[in-house]
Amino acid sequence: MITLSDAHLEHLKSERPVRLRSHHLLCMQTFVGNGYSEAFVENMKQVLARLAAEATPGFMLAEGADDLCAACPNLVNGQCTSQNPGQFDALVMKCLSTAGEKARMMTEIPPSLRMTEELLEQCCPGCEWKDLCREVCGCASGLEHGITIYTDDNHN
Numbered sequence: 092m093i094t095l096s097d098a099h100l101e102h103l104k105s106e107r108p109v110r111l112r113s114h115h116l117l118c119m120q121t122f123v124g125n126g127y128s129e130a131f132v133e134n135m136k137q138v139l140a141r142l143a144a145e146a147t148p149g150f151m152l153a154e155g156a157d158d159l160c161a162a163c164p165n166l167v168n169g170q171c172t173s174q175n176p177g178q179f180d181a182l183v184m185k186c187l188s189t190a191g192e193k194a195r196m197m198t199e200i201p202p203s204l205r206m207t208e209e210l211l212e213q214c215c216p217g218c219e220w221k222d223l224c225r226e227v228c229g230c231a232s233g234l235e236h237g238i239t240i241y242t243d244d245n246h247n
């Protein structure tokens with residue numbers, strides 16, 4: 092059963108920026124409809140749809156649990172109970188620092204985080220979704236199968 096809270100749905104409908112932890116900037120690019128639960132998948136779709144629909148997509152880079160975690164069964168008392176996400180966040184932030192991008196409010200996924208198989212290897216060690224993401228990256232039109240927030244279309 093899908094259980095997105097009213098408060099969360101209200102937040103997504105509001106003008107407040109979507110909050111995203113850094114490694115989710117990668118997850119969103121290879122999303123093809125899979126996830127931890129039905130509610131998680133529905134929430135991912137709603138977050139991506141909102142970002143894609145805005146004239147100027149924007150999101151706040153967050154630390155810890157974010158608007159995708161909000162519907163995840165691994166979130167318990169506001170804390171992620173999975174082992175790796177903190178490490179993924181740190182690795183992704185390293186890519187951002189390397190590129191000299193420190194802004195917390197972002198309008199698009201920066202070039203240094205456009206998903207590739209190399210980035211996957213670098214930032215996602217031990218992730219349970221890695222095989223799927225590798226498959227999506229490797230498809231001729233792989234990343235177009237997911238819902239992206241940085242296509243030429245929605246930035247023109």
Ligand code: SF4
Nearest residue numbers: 160163165171173176
């Ligand atoms: S596994 Fe953890 S980091 Fe990933 S969406 Fe769930 S709560 Fe968030």
